[in-house]
Amino acid sequence: MNFPQPKVASLPPNLDLHGKTAVITGATAGIGLETARQLLKLHVSHLIIAVRSVSKGEACKRELQRLNPHAKITVLELDMDNYQSVQRFAKALKLKVPSVNILLLNAGIGLLKLERSPSGHDRVTQVNYVSNALLIAELLPYLKASAEQIGQSTRITWVGSRMYFTTSFEKKAPMKIGEHMDSKQFFFPNERYNDSKLLCAMFMYSLAARLDKSKVILNMVCPGLINTNMTDVLPFHMRMVMGVVKALLARPVEIGGRLFVNASVAAGPESHGGFLGDMEIIEPSPYLLSPAGKAVQRKLWAETIEELGSLS
Numbered sequence: 001m002n003f004p005q006p007k008v009a010s011l012p013p014n015l016d017l018h019g020k021t022a023v024i025t026g027a028t029a030g031i032g033l034e035t036a037r038q039l040l041k042l043h044v045s046h047l048i049i050a051v052r053s054v055s056k057g058e059a060c061k062r063e064l065q066r067l068n069p070h071a072k073i074t075v076l077e078l079d080m081d082n083y084q085s086v087q088r089f090a091k092a093l094k095l096k097v098p099s100v101n102i103l104l105l106n107a108g109i110g111l112l113k114l115e116r117s118p119s120g121h122d123r124v125t126q127v128n129y130v131s132n133a134l135l136i137a138e139l140l141p142y143l144k145a146s147a148e149q150i151g152q153s154t155r156i157t158w159v160g161s162r163m164y165f166t167t168s169f170e171k172k173a174p175m176k177i178g179e180h181m182d183s184k185q186f187f188f189p190n191e192r193y194n195d196s197k198l199l200c201a202m203f204m205y206s207l208a209a210r211l212d213k214s215k216v217i218l219n220m221v222c223p224g225l226i227n228t229n230m231t232d233v234l235p236f237h238m239r240m241v242m243g244v245v246k247a248l249l250a251r252p253v254e255i256g257g258r259l260f261v262n263a264s265v266a267a268g269p270e271s272h273g274g275f276l277g278d279m280e281i282i283e284p285s286p287y288l289l290s291p292a293g294k295a296v297q298r299k300l301w302a303e304t305i306e307e308l309g310s311l312s
Contacts, residue, residue: 040064160275
């Protein structure tokens with residue numbers, strides 16, 4: 001990621017989402033909320049906001065509805081820290097919504113201490129990676145059926161981070177990758193978020209290679225450093241430092257939303273299996289292109305599929 005961050009072009013002027021249905025996770029703050037605003041301004045017909053707190057989601061719905069009084073906005077509960085919540089959400093979505101055009105995976109966290117999810121996994125790994133993988137797996141047949149019903153590819157866009165370029169598992173994970181991420185011994189606070197985003201990128205590349213882009217287009221986007229509340233979890237002294245950094249270098253949240261919308265709506269079929277740095281597809285990290293990185297990617301895929309299979 002380069003600083004100062006380059007300017008971001010406007011979205012194509014002819015984008016119109018009338019008749020489209022979009023789902024966005026983590027939609028009550030930051031990039032998720034801003035993306036919801038921009039989708040409504042583009043006349044999306046049905047917006048489903050997946051939220052951990054339904055009361056907060058309903059408050060956001062009231063605010064969002066003013067931007068597009070004609071759109072249908074549905075609030076569904078989704079706690080990415082909990083496998084059962086992910087499965088309940090997927091079931092509710094399939095029951096209540098006939099088809100979906102766009103799935104935007106935005107929910108994510110960063111923590112500086114090891115916390116456990118109900119599954120026993122490290123929370124950062126659970127929320128940022130494993131639950132997203134489960135949600136995709138739960139919805140993939142539905143999204144393929146939506147594509148056949150609609151007559152065009154459905155879209156999955158996942159928020160990633162170029163910070164994954166700074167890390168690797170070459171010396172970290174001789175054991176199973178999941179066991180490594182869950183181990184207190186190997187919890188390095190300054191690396192955990194980046195490691196989780198490396199897992200996400202690996203899974204995205206592996207899954208995209210197995211998907212027919214005429215049915216589902218899958219990509220990932222890094223919007224760069226955006227001025228959101230994600231740094232609120234940091235200790236006071238670090239929040240002060242990051243406050244200065246964000247004031248000097250961060251992009252406004254509107255840019256983050258624009259880049260998310262671009263990847264999920266404007267980017268064409270050529271973006272399938274691509275990692276977008278801003279609006280351009282960039283190559284995988286040198287580690288992911290190396291034999292060692294490819295081996296770990298295959299290992300992660302096998303481990304993840306095994307775990308997801310045990311949940312069905």
